[in-house]
Amino acid sequence: MNYRDAGLSDGEHERIKEMLGREPNELETALIGVMWSEHCSYKSTRRLLSKFPQEGRNLVGGPGENAGVVDCGSGWGLAFKVESHNHPSAVAPYQGAATGVGGIIRDILAMGARPAASMDGLFFGMPDSGKSAALAEGIVEGVAGYGNAVGVPTIGGKTFYDPCFEGNPLLNAFNCGLVRLGRIVSSKTARPGDLAVLLGSKTGRDGIAGASFASKELDADNRDSRGHIQIGDPFEEKLLIECCLDLLDGDLIASMQDMGAAGILSSSSEIAHKSGAGIEIDADLIPLRERMEPWEIFLSESQERMLLVVVPGKFDAVKTVADRYALECVPVGRVTGDGRYRVSMSGETIADLPVGILGDAPVVDWPMRTPGDLEERRAQPSNIRSLDPIRDIKTLIGSVHGTCREEIWRRYDCQVQLRTAAEPGEPVSAITLPDSDALIVFSMEAEPWKCWTDPFHGAAETMAQSIRTLALCGADALGMTNCLNFPSPEKPENFHDLSRCVDGLAAVCRDMGCPVVSGNVSLYNETPRGGIYPVPLVVTVGLVAHRAYYVSGGGALPGDVVYLVGPTSASLGASRWQVLCGGSGCARPQGSTWAYDAKMEAEFAERALASSRKAGIRSARVVAGGGLAAALAKEVIYSGVGMEIGLGSLDPTETLFSEGGPRAVYIVSQDKEEKFVRVWEGYPMTRIGNVSGTSLVIHGIGELSLEELEAEFFGGAEK
Amino acid sequence: MRTAVVVFPGSNCDRDVMNAILDMELGPVDMVWHDEDGFPERPDLVVLPGGFSYGDYLRSGALAAKSRVMKAVRGIADEGGLVLGICNGFQILTEARMLPGALLPNTSMRFICAKSFVRVERADTPFTNAYASGQVVQFPIAHHEGLYFLPPDELGELEARGQVVYRYANSSAGSADAGEEYSPNGSLNGIAGIINASGNVLGLMPHPERATLKGLIRGTDGRNFWQSIRNHFGALEANG
Numbered sequence: 001m002n003y004r005d006a007g008l009s010d011g012e013h014e015r016i017k018e019m020l021g022r023e024p025n026e027l028e029t030a031l032i033g034v035m036w037s038e039h040c041s042y043k044s045t046r047r048l049l050s051k052f053p054q055e056g057r058n059l060v061g062g063p064g065e066n067a068g069v070v071d072c073g074s075g076w077g078l079a080f081k082v083e084s085h086n087h088p089s090a091v092a093p094y095q096g097a098a099t100g101v102g103g104i105i106r107d108i109l110a111m112g113a114r115p116a117a118s119m120d121g122l123f124f125g126m127p128d129s130g131k132s133a134a135l136a137e138g139i140v141e142g143v144a145g146y147g148n149a150v151g152v153p154t155i156g157g158k159t160f161y162d163p164c165f166e167g168n169p170l171l172n173a174f175n176c177g178l179v180r181l182g183r184i185v186s187s188k189t190a191r192p193g194d195l196a197v198l199l200g201s202k203t204g205r206d207g208i209a210g211a212s213f214a215s216k217e218l219d220a221d222n223r224d225s226r227g228h229i230q231i232g233d234p235f236e237e238k239l240l241i242e243c244c245l246d247l248l249d250g251d252l253i254a255s256m257q258d259m260g261a262a263g264i265l266s267s268s269s270e271i272a273h274k275s276g277a278g279i280e281i282d283a284d285l286i287p288l289r290e291r292m293e294p295w296e297i298f299l300s301e302s303q304e305r306m307l308l309v310v311v312p313g314k315f316d317a318v319k320t321v322a323d324r325y326a327l328e329c330v331p332v333g334r335v336t337g338d339g340r341y342r343v344s345m346s347g348e349t350i351a352d353l354p355v356g357i358l359g360d361a362p363v364v365d366w367p368m369r370t371p372g373d374l375e376e377r378r379a380q381p382s383n384i385r386s387l388d389p390i391r392d393i394k395t396l397i398g399s400v401h402g403t404c405r406e407e408i409w410r411r412y413d414c415q416v417q418l419r420t421a422a423e424p425g426e427p428v429s430a431i432t433l434p435d436s437d438a439l440i441v442f443s444m445e446a447e448p449w450k451c452w453t454d455p456f457h458g459a460a461e462t463m464a465q466s467i468r469t470l471a472l473c474g475a476d477a478l479g480m481t482n483c484l485n486f487p488s489p490e491k492p493e494n495f496h497d498l499s500r501c502v503d504g505l506a507a508v509c510r511d512m513g514c515p516v517v518s519g520n521v522s523l524y525n526e527t528p529r530g531g532i533y534p535v536p537l538v539v540t541v542g543l544v545a546h547r548a549y550y551v552s553g554g555g556a557l558p559g560d561v562v563y564l565v566g567p568t569s570a571s572l573g574a575s576r577w578q579v580l581c582g583g584s585g586c587a588r589p590q591g592s593t594w595a596y597d598a599k600m601e602a603e604f605a606e607r608a609l610a611s612s613r614k615a616g617i618r619s620a621r622v623v624a625g626g627g628l629a630a631a632l633a634k635e636v637i638y639s640g641v642g643m644e645i646g647l648g649s650l651d652p653t654e655t656l657f658s659e660g661g662p663r664a665v666y667i668v669s670q671d672k673e674e675k676f677v678r679v680w681e682g683y684p685m686t687r688i689g690n691v692s693g694t695s696l697v698i699h700g701i702g703e704l705s706l707e708e709l710e711a712e713f714f715g716g717a718e719k
Numbered sequence: 720m721r722t723a724v725v726v727f728p729g730s731n732c733d734r735d736v737m738n739a740i741l742d743m744e745l746g747p748v749d750m751v752w753h754d755e756d757g758f759p760e761r762p763d764l765v766v767l768p769g770g771f772s773y774g775d776y777l778r779s780g781a782l783a784a785k786s787r788v789m790k791a792v793r794g795i796a797d798e799g800g801l802v803l804g805i806c807n808g809f810q811i812l813t814e815a816r817m818l819p820g821a822l823l824p825n826t827s828m829r830f831i832c833a834k835s836f837v838r839v840e841r842a843d844t845p846f847t848n849a850y851a852s853g854q855v856v857q858f859p860i861a862h863h864e865g866l867y868f869l870p871p872d873e874l875g876e877l878e879a880r881g882q883v884v885y886r887y888a889n890s891s892a893g894s895a896d897a898g899e900e901y902s903p904n905g906s907l908n909g910i911a912g913i914i915n916a917s918g919n920v921l922g923l924m925p926h927p928e929r930a931t932l933k934g935l936i937r938g939t940d941g942r943n944f945w946q947s948i949r950n951h952f953g954a955l956e957a958n959g
Contacts, residue, residue, distance in 0.1 A: 416735065
């Protein structure tokens with residue numbers, strides 16, 4: 001294999017020669033090539049990612065391990081991470097999505113945690129395109145097929161549609177797991193003399209060099225890429241989970257590592273590198289499904305495998321447990337003290353590299369240029385007015401951008417493991433914490449349109465929205481994980497957008513004291529038709545100290561009063577209304593986003609938390625996609641009661657449809673109103689109506705009956 | 720009373736059943752691996768839990784029905800002990816011919832996870848006595864193969880013998896309608912759960928254990944399901 005075929009640049013090749021003092025052989029070139037790929041090395045983004053704050057009160061472990069861990073109290077930690085599986089899902093939607101779910105579950109398992117809940121971020125082309133609809137169907141079935149069988153509930157997620165995802169859908173898989181503090185597994189604890197043991201499936205030719213495949217653009221015809229696709233087996237994974245947890249309970253392993261991108265190579269070299277050790281692997285010992293070349297063996301991404309590090313005296317006990325689960329369990333090498341990554345075959349050394357060369361890919365700084373059309377993108381569409389707000393509300397909640405996602409989540413087992421405390425579709429997802437009255441809550445957010453027109457504020461709005469959602473339901477934010485889905489960083493304008501989005505996320509996390517505990521970057525999301533909009537997807541984890549504080553939506557009762565807290569309008573730029581109803585039909589997103597205001601966000605969060613504890617809130621919902629109008633419509637639908645709303649002299653378009661900013665709708669019972677007002681004193685607050693009847697009535701504008709709203713929201717997707 | 724929960728490779732509701740039974744304080748629970756010849760102690764109740772035993776290879780439940788532990792399960796049923804198959808467990812019981820019929824793929828050909836409402840058809844069984852006959856309760860469902868099928872004449876006999884104990888029902892409050900039109904999966908006659916002729920083996924597609932613990936979604940209507948089993952053994956003890 002030539003170094004260019006291995007994905008290395010001329011400069012990188014020179015550098016390798018310099019570091020080794022010789023020309024690497026073919027196998028070594030292949031090994032370095034994949035470890036230095038974008039997917040494995042984060043070489044384009046490492047510098048950007050260092051801007052993320054990594055400190056927080058509850059943080060137990062952060063980036064550098066397989067997943068971050070936060071302290072949830074009662075002796076429990078939560079390990080969590082979100083990871084993309086975009087390219088595979090574009091080529092083989094069912095398997096791509098299935099193995100995305102399986103892969104992130106093993107990341108969590110590798111922390112010593114029992115995987116407890118999954119979520120999925122789905123970004124599809126428009127469903128009226130046959131190709132996009134087929135990809136979407138395959139991806140949803142893949143998430144369901146794997147997730148249901150592996151016994152981990154899928155408790156929520158996000159689905160977003162835009163033509164830019166045609167041919168390049170995104171699948172971001174999130175998983176979290178519960179681990180006893182003090183029992184967290186580290187990849188830094190391998191000692192010379194320990195055995196390297198392969199547990200799980202045999203190695204085969206599936207998913208060879210998937211990491212390199214994910215590090216370039218998709219071709220018009222991806223058929224050649226099929227060999228890169230991994231095949232998943234949730235049954236095997238379920239056995240692997242139970243087996244690894246049994247091994248940990250028996251204190252039988254020193255460390256473990258999941259096998260994802262770049263399979264045996266990355267798992268074994270990472271564990272050696274992070275432990276400050278070396279490792280030697282005997283390729284003859286690796287159980288194979290078929291005859292394979294050495295580079296294929298090391299780069300294969302066959303699924304459902306773990307690498308265990310075992311003290312020699314404990315191997316027999318490990319093998320006994322593995323036999324019970326009928327899992328292959330084979331020592332294939334040994335940890336050494338010499339810092340070398342050595343591979344032998346038929347008694348001969350066929351690769352011998354310093355582990356550092358594999359683990360420390362050089363950083364790439366792509367040039368950055370402010371896009372020439374950025375000002376145009378940010379320019380506020382002037383003089384736009386809704387000609388028929390009632391019709392527009394129906395469009396917002398009845399189009400594919402706003403309808404209920406039940407058709408998707410009904411296919412996911414959301415309840416197995418008996419922890420799920422929020423129905424899919426509620427503003428947050430939630431699970432119970434063992435031995436405790438606390439709830440762990442999750443908010444997954446992404447705002448591709450806003451990040452396209454206004455990268456910094458769009459990303460800031462994404463992150464702020466996620467923290468607002470948690471605060472509203474009564475939760476302190478413990479930490480965030482993110483997936484940065486972007487087009488090629490090699491175009492200076494794209495790298496600008498990426499960099500500004502990272503700045504936006506980082507600013508909010510820093511200001512709000514929310515550490516970034518883990519993450520993943522997916523670049524090169526492009527097809528010959530063009531790149532995707534920037535999609536920084538965040539999942540923020542929060543803790544509701546006691547379930548009695550938990551505030552959800554859909555709890556309005558007749559006689560309650562309705563408040564809008566925060567400014568009465570924010571921005572129509574890149575709002576759902578602007579794209580769907582503003583201007584001439586289905587426009588491109590345009591206009592700036594609500595300008596992030598740290599002080600106001602902090603004041604909002606503080607009051608929202610106080611409200612959940614003392615103010616007897618009946619129901620609450622942040623004002624986000626679809627603006628105040630969509631928030632009110634959803635409250636009516638989920639509560640099953642009407643509302644009478646008066647906007648006074650406020651501008652109807654701005655008030656009903658603008659998005660963003662620290663704003664929320666609160667439904668408060670009359671006897672608690674005084675308390676509520678006291679909590680929000682000093683913050684913008686407007687009493688906009690009360691709960692009554694069976695329609696959403698907006699005085700001076702019109703009304704929509706509960707039946708009409710339900711027909712749009714629940715039936716709209718079928719139109 | 721004592722319960723054994725059988726764990727097949729691929730079972731995934733085994734712990735949930737155990738937690739529900741422990742929460743209801745029904746006594747000790749033994750988790751029994753599929754390749755055991757027998758139980759560590761004689762159980763009063765054996766539960767075959769939901770999940771994807773053996774990865775659903777071949778057909779749901781087909782391989783589990785042939786596993787070693789099933790001989791011991793059959794023995795408990797023959798001696799009059801209670802055997803309960805939930806979801807995949809129901810599929811295993813039909814594959815093992817301990818219950819008649821078969822569970823076919825849902826008419827939607829998709830996995831369905833949802834609230835479901837079932838009517839208690841008779842309250843004189845060990846699995847229903849804490850409910851009122853005709854009562855509609857909410858048990859969640861989560862399955863891909865839940866369409867209960869039996870040829871028409873046998874189906875008529877099953878109904879005539881009163882072996883249908885749970886039937887899918889209308890979700891509207893106040894309604895006690897039940898039947899095929901309320902099947903979320905196309906199940907014939909709206910059948911959600913059946914017992915064997917001797918009344919000690921129940922197969923049930925919905926998951927009562929998912930409606931047992933407090934503070935979770937989808938309610939707690941399942942508590943009286945476990946209470947029924949407790950009542951049954953309490954009565955046996957009282958009658959001495």
